[in-house]
Amino acid sequence: MPLTSAQLDRAVGAVIASAAGDALGSQYEFGPSLPDTTIPEFGVGHFGHGVGEWTDDTSMAIPILQVLADGHTLEDPATLAEIVQSWRRWSLSAMDVGIQTRGILSSIPSDASAEHATTAARLAHERLGRSGGNGSLMRTGPVALGYLNRTPAELADAAGRVAQLTHWEDDNVVACALWCLAIRHAILTGELDMHAALRSLSEPRSGESKRPDPRPLSERSESKRPNALPPETATRWAQLIDEALAPGIHPRAFSDENGWVVRAFQGALAAVAGATSLVDAVQRAVRGGNDTDTVAAIAGALAGAVYGAAAVPANWRAQLHGWPGIDADELERLARRAVA
Structure with missing residues (x-):
């Protein structure tokens, strides 16, 4: 799919701004909400990550980005297995791995398949x-880069498939699908429109029944994406989105439970929707408090897709680094290959 220079810049921005948010929020993780007068700075992370070093949020996104850069698709079980095995190797020496993720990765063999992972998650x-x-949700941003020339339904499928490698609950599937769809829309148009993402997720795919499947997503073996969200689910997510888009709302409003995918989604959306720039969006996410690196990484992916890589400050970019021994320039190279 030929992209304009602006679209390509926004695709790269989705990756680099996410890593920047992750690294910026690292030293504030599990801390209190911060006043608007506080300017977050790079520092030594809560778990010992160095200045400008990203955490598990970006480290888990990189294997997804790498397989897409190599031209693979997320429909391929071998590709998903490669991602899972990369995660497992990384987890053995990582400074920080989420409790739920560590439990899944520690329970599967070193040569685990995607089925091993999804079974363990279930x-x-x-x-x-x-x-x-x-x-x-923290790692889902790169998925969108491999699906810019595919249908929204195919992107939503891929997002759900990757989410359930470690997180089985339906909220994860919907949140990741919505976030990826919003990133895709922003890369292609430069606009933030989460309700458009919800509409595309709520509409039945071509040739399929318009009647929603009432079963929970986790009980549908044929697809991780809902064939039209059930009305009650669509209504619930519309309300959650509206809460995050309310005038004057700040990520602080969602900080108490932002380890939960729904509150992290809302906090990150509030950070971007209420911002005047990419830097403002990421800083707002960090000021929200609690799981600052994760919410800022999630927000950064969407803010980068809206504002582009050119909006990432040069001094931020220069400091970025992390597992597996790469920097912002390598992130850009991988992002460009993924969309190519």
């Missing part, structure tokens, strides 16, 4: 009765 959900952590 069993964990059934055992605990929930699996709605924000660990799937």
